[in-house]
Structure formats: structure tokens, C-alpha cells
Amino acid sequence: MARKKSSGAGGVLGVLLLGVLAMLAAIPKEVWVLIGLLGIALIVLYIYRKANTSTPVAPTSMPQQAGAVVQGPGNASSIQRQATAPYTPSTTDDLTTVAIAPPAAPKASAHRLPPSPAGMGPGRWIPPGQDVEVAGVSISGGFVYVGTSLKTPAGVIDPCLINPSLPLAATGDFKERQFGYWPSYADVPPAARRAYLTWLAGGRQAPEADIGFVFLFFYGLERRAVIEASDDPVARADWPAIAQELRRLLKIYGSKSGSFQRYATELLGMISLTEADGKLYQKRLPDLARGFEVPIHVKLALGQAAIDGVPVPSNVALAWAKHDPNLILRTPAQRCPEQFDALFSLRYFSAFGAGLVLPRNRTKLKFVYRPASSAFQGVRDVTLEFGDTPDVTVLTGPRKKLADFVESVQSELDAYSRFVGRQPEAKDSLEALLLLPAPLWPSVAQAALERLKVNMSDDVVVLAFQDLLANLGASTGFTKEKTIALARALKAVGVGLAPDVLDGARPPKPEDPVALFLASTSDSASSSTPAYQAALLTLQLSSAVAAADGDFGDAEAKHLKDQVMSWTHLSGPHLQRLQAHLRLLKQVPASLSSLKKRLDPLDLAAKDVIGRFMATLAQADGSVSPAELKMLEKAYAALGLDPKRVITDVHAASTHTHGTPASPAKAKVASLALDVSKIAALQEESSQVSALLASIFVDEAEAHPASAATQAEPVDAAEATLMGLDVAHTAFARMLLSRPSWTSSELEGIAADLELMLSGALERINDASFDAYGLPFIEGEDPAEVNIEVLEKLEA
DSSP, X not given: OHHHHHHHHHHHHHHHXXXXXXXXXXXXXXXXXXXXXXXXXXXXXXXXXXXXXXXXXXXXXXXXXXXXXXOOTTOOOOEEXXXXXXXXXXXXXXXXXXXXXXXXXXXXXXXXXXXXXXXXXXXXXXXXXXXXXXXXXXXXXXXXXXSSBOBOTTSSBOTTOBOTTSOOOSOOOTTXXXXXXXXXXXXXXXXXXXXXXXXXXXXXXXXXXXXXXXHHHHHHHHIXXXXXXXXXXXXXXXXXXXXXXXXXXXXXXXXXXXXXXXXXXXXXXXXXXXXXXXOGGGSOOOOOOOXXXXXXXXXXXXXXXXXXXXXXXXXXXXXXXXXXXXXXXXHHHHHOHHHHHHHHHHHHHHHHTTOBOOXXXXXXXXXXXXXXXXXGTTSXXXXXXXXXXXXXXXXXXXXXXXXXXXXXXXXXXXXXXXXXXXXXXXXXXXXXXXXXXXXXXXXXXXXXXXXXXXXXXXXXXXXXXXXXXXXXXXXXXXXHHHHHHHHHHHHHTTEEEESOGGGTOOOOOTTSEEXXXXXXXXXXXXXXXXXXXXXXXXXXXXXXXXXXXXXXXXXXXXXXXXXXXXXXXXXXXXXXXXXXXHHHHHHSOOOXXXXXXXXXXXXXXXXXXXXXXXXXXXXXXXXXXXXXXXXHHHHHHHHTOOTTHHHHHHHHHHTTOTTOOOXXXXXXXXXXXXXXXXXXXXXXXXXXXXXXXXXXXXXXXXXXOOOHHHHHSOOOHHHHOSTTOOHHHHHHXXXXXXXXXXXXXXXXXXXXXXXXXXXXXXXXXXXXXXXXXXXOSEEOSSSEEEOHHHHHHHHO
């Protein structure tokens, strides 16, 4: 039974097993795959949990720090333990023991959300100087808003917002116009967004960029400076940086778009004004751009000056001149802005005294900011009012005065501007600087002038002309015109030049000595007056006589200097110039041959006075040598006087009895020893003689008054003379104009008929032509060519 029961039970189990197998075999294959996957997942989960709950064995090579705090898993308490020694067999037990380290504290489970992509979230202002990356494009410098949401006061997305979530094209060209008026970053095409980011990444400075991209950037500056700065001091702190950025943009894009120029200029003006306080005309004005109207900052400064009744300072007047669109700034002011500013300030007070005085007119000053961005829709215009402060820029009278003054300054810069236009690399050369007033010269040239002044210990310094040029940094040859320009520039800073090329003297050659002397900048005394020319001729003759013995000594020089100072009929500037000439003549005495042509026009009485003065001068050193007697004879011959009179006049001077003839025996003496005690009396006599000489020239000048008929008849100056020449030289010039060229023999014939020295006449005519038109009248030698341009100007 037992076996049967056992056999039956086994059969039943077998049947059941077969049934189970059959059932399993009937299960689809896909179900088995699913069950397998679930099993694998359960096994992985089990292994993971087992690993996290198992107690690790401390490695024997890493002892734990004493006093370490260890927190076990699932246990909130902390256990303080001493450090356990490294693994060692126990000496008290047959079993080997292992030191078990306490369970390590698990890492905190930081299930933090991943950070959002850069720029996502509310729009934020990227401050000046900071960088930001948008879609892989690095934008440096800040001044932009980045984010996904930035509302305008009207509740719409601000057009300036750069939204990183918006799609971008692979490429984009910022040179192309890709959107219309009032652009918005959110609405422009993806290619335009790419182009805009590329322009920003390039520093916002590509001059060829379409102005629409500049406006899109400008909208952000406008929002920060107006909307946010109205109630946020942090935003207001960005004003200076925004103003600087606006100036930079205006320099690049102001001329590209009149619209951008106006908007940016107005924003810049509003920022500069809100930062200003007090009397603006007493302060330095900010750097403002020229726009469609005078900046409000300048208007307020002018209005405050009008209210206070004070003259307008030169810097405020200059700002008005440079920013008033009704005033024309020609090429000189635009090409040479630094020189224009300096010359304006230099000439301002001579033109307006203490300054331009403005009346208080009825138009009151008011400023309304007109924004460019559509973000300002629904926002009231920013309006600034200034009480009774007038807007004087509407007045025509003051503006007309300023316009005339501006034109005079520009005209004075014309020559320098043309030179710089042709040779911009030579703008600091002496050749260029001579076209500017000396006070406008750069510091290096100014320092050279000051060194020259310091060297004038006795108010006069003599040096070679080439040394003078070297001191001033001249690197090229000097023409007559350049020499005249140099003399004019020196005169402007109180330095006179002898010979006086400004009044027709022959320009010195490089090796010739020149005299520099301290002179008044307001000296208007002409060197061409009869009295001065007579005095100079006397000095030149005197130097020739005094140097006849080969030694122009101190006694002769002192006598001549005393003589010069005794000529009270001459002005102070004339006396200064004569003393400089005397220093020059002491070094290089004049020759009679060079003076002869100037002596011929004098009448006999004047020549006689000069001759007797020569005789007096020869005795200044106490004796008259044979060489001096011989030189006196030559001087008398050059004057047209009888050379035999020399001995008589010398004896008359020595005895202080002019007109008393000397005996023939005494006339042949080799040397005349004179009583030195008589020199003072002779000097007094020579002073009287020089005064008489001056009176002769004055009488001569007044001896031929115009007839009543001539005075009554109006004469056209252009018909009477050419280029300010006298009658004789005008006749010569008119004759030259009748042909395009002349041979030298023909010119000599004309000059002889007109009783003119040919070389001197041609030189004088050319000088007049240069003064009038900046052109030579005649050029070349044989044949000589007449300049057709001068003829055209004379006929105009």
C-alpha cells in the first residue's frame, strides 16, 4: 500500500508536471521575452539595493582620522569614535579579527533640476563691459537685454530684447536691409537675427552695417536711459557709459543716417542735461554731436548767460558755432578741427571784447525728447522746461555776428587746409605751420620759439638764417614766400626779423645773418615810410664808412646806437628795428654798390645832409684814418656830391663849424687826430642832422599834394593801379600783360624807358601778385612767361 500510495502520488505529480509544462509551452514567445526582461530588472534592482545596504570593510591601508564623525545609513545619530589601527592579528584570541570601519556617510542625494539655457527667463540688462553668449555667439561689451520676456509699458515684448529661444539662420549679412521701420528682434527673420548677433559680436563698429541693426541696438540704450532710469538709480548710474557709447556710434553712423543722427543726438543731449546743474556757461561743456539743431545743453548755457547779462565765454560760443546747422562750417573747419577750435578761441576776444552779449528774447527754452523705439508707445513724451530761460538761438542778429566771425576764422585757415589736403603727412612741418598763426603751432615748435626769445639777452640776437630754420625744424628749402610767412609768424609772437622782408627787403640766403629782436605783437609801423627809409639808409651808409678801416669798432657802434635813439621823429617800433639792423650791419656792413640805386631818388639837399653826417660819424672813434677818408670820398661820389668836399666837411665837423673851408695843405693830411672831448658835441650835432634829414623826407612827401581836380574826381582804384602798385610799376605790369612772354632784352628796354631797375621791378610786381592772389605774376628768365591765371583774376 505503501508502495501503491507512493506510486499513485508520483503519477499524479507527473501528470501535474506535464500539465504545467504544456501550459508553459502554450505561452507565446513574446510573453517569455517580457517575463525575462522583468526578471532582469528585478535582479538589477536587488543588486543595487544590496550594494547600498551592505557594510563595507575598511581598507587596512587608509587609517581613519581621530575624532571623525561617521553617520551610518538610515541612522540619524552620529557616533564619535577614536581611530582604529590598521589591520593586525589579535594576540589575545586564536581567531584572527579584522577591524571594521564604521559605515561611510552616503553622499547627499541632490536631485537638482538642470540649469536653464543661458538667457532664458525674464529679460535682463547686460551692463556695460560685461559679456554674454547667445546661441554660441559671444557678445562683448554689454548694453543689451537678453531673455525670453521683457514687457514695454504698453504690455508687449520690447523690440530690443534678444530672445535666445527664437530660431536663428545659419548665416546672416548685416550689410543688407532685412526688415522695415520699427524693427523688433522677435519679429525679424531668423537670418536678420543671425546678422544682428554677428554685428554685435564684431563690436558694433562695422561702418557698412545697415542702419536698421544700429537702431535695434539703440532701442536698448533708449529703454535703459529713459524708461528704467526714471525710477531706478542703478539704471541712472549707466548714463555716463551710455553717453559715451552714443558718441561712439554717432562718429561711425551719424553721417550714414540723418534719422539716427537726430535720435541719438537728442538722447545724448537729454542725458548730458539731466546730469548738469548750476551755471552751465561757467563749466566745461560735454562732447556733443552736431545734429539738426543746437543741443539743448548749449541752448541752456546760452540762455543762462543771457538771463545773467554776462558775455558768452569763448568755449560756449565755439560750441554754438560748431553745432548750429544754420552756420556753415566749410572744409577748413571740418578738415582741421583742432586748428579751427584753437583759432576761434584765439580771435574771439579781439572780435567781441569780453564776449558776445545776448539779449533776453521772448521765446522760452523747452526740450521734448522724441523716442525712436516703439516701446515708448503709450508713454508720455519726456519734457523739460526751464522757466524764463530764453532760447537765444532763434535770434538772427547774434547768429549773424557769429556767422561772420566763423567765416573769418575759416578764411584764415584756408591756406593751411589746402596744404593739409594735398600733403596730410606734412601737417606738422614748418612749411605747413607757417600757414598758421604761431600761437597755434605744436608744443615742440612753440618751445623752439621760446628758446630764441631767451637768447635775446639784450633784445637782439644775430644768427645765420639756416640756423634759424634748423632751430624751428625746417627740413626743406625756403622760398621767398615761405620766408615772408615765417616773418609774419614770428611777428605774431613778438619777434621781429631783420632784414624786414614784410616790407620788401630781399629775403636772406641760408648763409646770410639775420637779426631777431623782441617786438610788440601790435606793431603796425611800416618800414616803407620815408622817415624810416631815410634813417635806415643813413645807418647803412654809416656802417660802410665806419667799417672802411676794417674795424667797425665799439665806439662807432655806440655812436650809431646813440644816434638811432636820438631820432625822436621815429616811433618806438621803428627804433627797435633800427637797433636790430645796426647789430646786423656791425656783423655784415652794407656795401655802397648795393645802396646806390636807393640814393639816386634823393634831392641834393638831402644828399648834402647825409654827406655831412658821414663826415661827423667818421670821427666817432677820435680819429679819421686814410681808409675812412677814402671811403667817405666814395660815399660822397655815390651821393652825387663832390668827393673833394670830404676834407672840408671833416674839418668843419671837427671844429664844429660847418661851412668853413679847410686849407689845401690840411686836406692832404694822412690822418686827422681829433680831440675826444669834442665827440659829445659832434654826436649832438649828428642828432640835429638826423632830425633835419627826417624833416626833408617829410617835406618831400608833403610837397606834392594832389590837385583839386584830382581830389574831386572819383577814380576807380582797379583802373588807377594794379595790385596796390605805384604808377610806374603798374605801367610796367600792364605792359607785361599785353604779351604771354618776353625776352630779357625786351624787358630791359621797358624797364629803361620807365626808369626802373629791371630785377627790382620784376621782384616788386611778383610780390604784389603773391600778396593779392598767391600766384607769381611772371616766371622764367629768357623768355619770361606771364601767368595767365593772374590775368584772369584781374579781369574778373
